[in-house]
Amino acid sequence: MVDEATRKSLSGIPLLKTKAGPKDDPKLWLQRLKEEYTALIKYVENNKAAGNDWFRLESNKEGTRWFGKCWHVQDMLKYEFDVEFDIPVTYPVTAPELALPELDGKTAKMYRGGKICLTDHFKPLWAKNVPKFGIAHAMALGLGPWLAVEIPEMIEKGAVVYKEGEDKK
Amino acid sequence: MDTVEELKARVLELENEVAELKGTSTRGRIDKMSAEVVDSNPYSRLMALQKMGIVKNYEDVRTFTVAVVGVGGVGSVTAEMLTRCGIGKLILFDYDKVELANMNRLFFQPHQSGQSKVEAAKNTLQSINPDVEIEIYNYNITTVDNYDDFVSRLETGSKTKGQIDLLLSCVDNFEARMTINNACNAIGLNWFESGVAENAVSGHIQFIIPGKYACFSCAPPLIVSTKMDEKMLKKEGVCAASLPTTMGIVAGLLVQNSLKYLLKFGDVSTYVGYNALEDYFPTMTLKPNQNCDDSKCIKKQAEYQLYIKEHPEVLIEEVKEETEVVHEDNDWGISLVESDPTNEEVSEETSLNLVPGLKVAYDIPSKPLKESHQEVELDDDAGESLDELMNRMKNI
Ligand SMILES: [Zn+2]
Numbered sequence: 001m002v003d004e005a006t007r008k009s010l011s012g013i014p015l016l017k018t019k020a021g022p023k024d025d026p027k028l029w030l031q032r033l034k035e036e037y038t039a040l041i042k043y044v045e046n047n048k049a050a051g052n053d054w055f056r057l058e059s060n061k062e063g064t065r066w067f068g069k070c071w072h073v074q075d076m077l078k079y080e081f082d083v084e085f086d087i088p089v090t091y092p093v094t095a096p097e098l099a100l101p102e103l104d105g106k107t108a109k110m111y112r113g114g115k116i117c118l119t120d121h122f123k124p125l126w127a128k129n130v131p132k133f134g135i136a137h138a139m140a141l142g143l144g145p146w147l148a149v150e151i152p153e154m155i156e157k158g159a160v161v162y163k164e165g166e167d168k169k
Numbered sequence: 170m171d172t173v174e175e176l177k178a179r180v181l182e183l184e185n186e187v188a189e190l191k192g193t194s195t196r197g198r199i200d201k202m203s204a205e206v207v208d209s210n211p212y213s214r215l216m217a218l219q220k221m222g223i224v225k226n227y228e229d230v231r232t233f234t235v236a237v238v239g240v241g242g243v244g245s246v247t248a249e250m251l252t253r254c255g256i257g258k259l260i261l262f263d264y265d266k267v268e269l270a271n272m273n274r275l276f277f278q279p280h281q282s283g284q285s286k287v288e289a290a291k292n293t294l295q296s297i298n299p300d301v302e303i304e305i306y307n308y309n310i311t312t313v314d315n316y317d318d319f320v321s322r323l324e325t326g327s328k329t330k331g332q333i334d335l336l337l338s339c340v341d342n343f344e345a346r347m348t349i350n351n352a353c354n355a356i357g358l359n360w361f362e363s364g365v366a367e368n369a370v371s372g373h374i375q376f377i378i379p380g381k382y383a384c385f386s387c388a389p390p391l392i393v394s395t396k397m398d399e400k401m402l403k404k405e406g407v408c409a410a411s412l413p414t415t416m417g418i419v420a421g422l423l424v425q426n427s428l429k430y431l432l433k434f435g436d437v438s439t440y441v442g443y444n445a446l447e448d449y450f451p452t453m454t455l456k457p458n459q460n461c462d463d464s465k466c467i468k469k470q471a472e473y474q475l476y477i478k479e480h481p482e483v484l485i486e487e488v489k490e491e492t493e494v495v496h497e498d499n500d501w502g503i504s505l506v507e508s509d510p511t512n513e514e515v516s517e518e519t520s521l522n523l524v525p526g527l528k529v530a531y532d533i534p535s536k537p538l539k540e541s542h543q544e545v546e547l548d549d550d551a552g553e554s555l556d557e558l559m560n561r562m563k564n565i
Binding site: 038044057088094110130 | 265
């Protein structure tokens with residue numbers, strides 16, 4: 001159900017411990033946020049070490065709104081997209097809904113507002129791993145595989161075109 | 170050259186068109202529902218329910234406030250039905266816009282494209298029935314910024330500024346359902362969950378009285394199984410399919426049961442599934458899970474147990490209603506014990522006592538990502554502050 005590459009990258013991401021959302025005790029949420037950042041940093045470092053650096057994320061100071069960039073490299077060209085999402089009040093029981101707003105309307109594999117359409121495996125896996133999975137896991141299990149499948153298809157169809165200077169940004 | 174008469178007729182025609190576009194009503198408000206059968210009385214056929222003895226006091230419908238969360242394929246039709254039934258007040262929540270891609274569904278019209286769904290719905294509903302009070306909120310209820318306002322609308326939105334009478338969930342995603350569940354468990358609000366599967370050929374409604382019936386957190390979501398093997402379902406290149414028929418049927422079941430609940434007639438179903446391929450409607454009652462993930466649900470369950478201890482008479486009525494359900498202290502339908510990973514097949518479905526044709530969307534919890542997932546320790550004692558971590562992430 002989960003391909004080998006995804007499984008491998010998932011296994012390198014620290015698991016989280018604190019089951020707390022943005023509406024819970026602020027101390028617990030702060031702890032959870034630290035865990036989120038620690039896991040994300042480790043994941044990005046792993047990606048860099050494996051020559052597969054593919055996203056950056058940051059959040060507002062409350063940790064409720066996240067934004068950043070993700071990219072896909074094909075034929076030596078870097079295609080970069082804004083990524084954003086809110087942490088739902090029911091987090092971490094429910095996963096964040098990752099969105100790439102600029103691709104809204106360009107692919108059928110999206111819901112309104114550019115929220116990516118996840119595979120049938122994502123939600124059951126997330127549910128089984130509450131509260132151990134965090135944002136880094138959502139990226140690895142959700143957005144990573146989505147980009148790998150959908151972006152080449154959109155490039156082929158001409159729905160996504162390479163923008164000059166993207167690499168230098 | 171047009172005659173004055175022709176021009177006058179044309180002006181009238183255009184005025185009507187403008188009124189329609191603006192959603193301006195063609196009738197004034199009606200203070201009291203009348204049962205008089207005349208062609209100008211919009212309530213005569215509804216009040217006939219009372220004359221026939223189906224409903225004791227139909228006019229009570231005007232006292233109720235119902236929230237409809239999600240004004241899409243199911244929610245818009247739900248709101249229209251309640252409006253035509255003369256419900257007292259509707260509170261609509263949605264953050265989406267009307268799009269041409271929605272035109273395979275009922276209710277919205279092509280000329281409304283681009284408008285917010287709640288705004289467009291309000292205009293149409295108000296012109297259908299100006300007696301209904303309609304309040305709209307164009308925001309996403311799952312975000313931290315809006316959640317508190319959402320809950321306070323439910324707590325104070327009724328016609329008498331108190332808690333509303335019923336919430337109908339017509340949303341299309343798990344996050345929003347969990348948010349509604351969270352809110353309703355917190356304030357003890359009865360609600361109906363509804364849904365149409367992404368394959369468009371099955372759907373369901375579920376009645377949730379916090380503490381009495383299973384909440385949305387008590388068990389993994391149920392799905393109505395169709396003979397089509399889920400794994401065979403082609404999802405290449407699409408997210409979801411939808412049919413106006415399935416949505417209309419689910420909205421019909423939803424509002425029918427809402428009316429039965431509010432106006433106290435017939436039996437209110439606690440779960441109705443709909444399998445469109447075979448026209449099969451499984452029904453059942455889901456009891457709460459004493460290990461529910463939501464502590465507010467557990468609290469409500471304790472309150473309900475206390476209530477039935479003090480009011481044993483309600484149980485006698487219940488048993489008459491739900492013959493197949495036995496209310497014994499230890500007979501909770503759902504157990505969410507760790508399922509034996511070597512024997513995953515016999516987990517949730519057997520312990521839930523699901524009727525044929527229903528299954529759970531997935532089992533929880535079993536072992537996370539079996540064997541291959543070695544735990545990487547979080548060194549959270551490193552003592553880095555959030556700011557330091559944020560900076561480290563930024564400069565990575
Ligand atoms: Zn529950």
